[in-house]
Amino acid sequence: MSVTHEIIEADDSSVGVLLRQDPELAEILFAEGRRQSTTLQLIAAENFTSPAVLAALGSPLANKYAEGYPGARHHGGCEIVDVAERLAAQRAQALFGAEHANVQSHSGSSAVLAAYAALLRPGDTVLALGLPYGGHLTHGSPANFSGRWFDFVGYGVDAETGLIDHDQVRTLARARRPKAIVCGSIAYPRHLDYAAFRDIADEVGAYLIADAAHPIGLVAGGAAPSPVPYADIVCATTHKVLRGPRGGMILCGSELAERVDRAVFPFTQGGAQMHTIAAKAVAFGEAATPAFAAYAHQVVANARALAAHLAAEGLVVTTGGTDTHLLTADPAPLGVDGKTARGLLAAAGIVLDCCALPHADARGLRLGTAAVTTQGMGEREMRAVATLVAGVLRGTTDPAAARADVRDLTAEFPPYPD
Incomplete structure (x- = not known):
């Protein structure tokens, strides 16, 4: 596993110290950073902290x-x-x-x-x-x-x-x-x-x-x-x-x-x-800032848009939609169960969870929009995400091709812009 030296801008940075002291562990950190920034983070319990939180x-x-x-x-x-x-x-x-x-x-x-x-x-x-x-x-x-x-x-x-x-x-x-x-x-x-x-x-x-x-x-x-x-x-x-x-x-x-x-x-x-x-x-x-209030409302708007677009693609959205940052959906109409769907989407760089579905034996999908909203994505991107998800699950989009689309999308919305 090669160390990505170009990530380090200053030798006296804390990551630079880690790179010199323990390059093996530093590369693990770099790899996770690359994973987070080049895949879609749709796990409802996850988000990107601010640089100030990381500093503390x-x-x-x-x-x-x-x-x-x-x-x-x-x-x-x-x-x-x-x-x-x-x-x-x-x-x-x-x-x-x-x-x-x-x-x-x-x-x-x-x-x-x-x-x-x-x-x-x-x-x-x-x-x-x-x-x-x-x-x-x-x-x-x-x-x-x-x-x-x-x-x-x-x-x-x-x-x-x-x-x-x-x-x-x-x-x-x-x-x-x-x-x-x-x-x-x-x-x-x-x-x-x-x-x-x-x-x-x-x-x-x-x-x-x-x-x-x-x-x-x-x-x-x-x-x-x-x-x-x-x-x-x-x-x-x-x-x-x-x-x-x-x-x-x-x-x-x-x-x-x-x-x-x-x-x-x-x-x-x-x-x-x-x-x-x-x-x-x-x-x-x-x-406590107005910017965060705007962010929170955008998280909900994105979740509602994602739910609507997934429903239009044929997934059954629990309760018919969402009021919050998360939604659950049954991918069975597209021919897969939740566990299989999670694996297929992971191969395409779309990271989410499977979950129990009420009054059903099969498992469904749980998706959240907090992290992608932090990256700056909006309702337009939620339509694109739903299209990718449905294409992979139907088998009409090869996961490798979807992975390239995910890389292009996330490149427009880095979690920590320079």
Whole structure:
């Protein structure tokens, strides 16, 4: 494997240091950079961070051990990183209108674990979207801590519309009297009715936990309704549409702040990752700008355009469209299942996921538009993407030929322009 020296402009750059110290690992970084910049990134959970976020991730804050919270650390020398964490929390509170923000969670799953730890005890009953309908592993999978420690009851979606059946949610809540109700999904393309979930939770005396890992970036940009006024605890990630570093956060009211903080540290995590928290602060600052609001709305416009064009090409789009950054579709009318389709499209340089389809045995495709929108693509490019996808899946376009078209398209929209 040859090292791409031309990528390095300055010998004193951080990548230049890595190139001299460990060329084998440097080439792996270069290869991933080439992959990201020459293929279409349509995974709904991924995005390109800003250069400023990357700079914070590679900063000296990576060296600091900081167990505890600002002003109450278990290590010395935290006076500077305390400022960074306070800034991140303050920006998150202002951005989302929350009374309290914990920015230490290492991931979305860690945030959900902490939320459960703050509100529940092992064996408690929890109502959440079932995994076959788009629920996350932390919503009761038997392979996950959630399914092993708690008694999860899954609600579903209407077989005809694909929309959450709130009557079923209410019926299950009345019958099972859960300690908590979770609203959130990894593959539900419509806005959640947080007010309806709040009403059901209040009726049965349950906590409401919103797992907003996917829509939180749209919330920040005013392109999706906020769960903050309705949920007792909101769990989220800071990557995806939000364009921050890979990590999690928790938003809640002041009355649960201490319980949430204790659930994160010391109950579920140790030292905070201060470089990541600094990068979260950068992302929250960027998300508070008019430019980000315009971006968030364009993400949705692109997703709707992509859904419409895929439907026109013959794929069956779940719920008939999308309100968000993601959509799910069944490629069966084109003669392939989701798993086969993902492999064919990967060979063409189109990177996406397969997922469960509600009320179906076969798997479908899950696509997201956050990353391609970050690159500057719009509705016109979504038509071109849908045409490429359909051609490859029908077998009328050779994957190698489609790969060349993908290279041409991505060359027009580099993720990190010079």
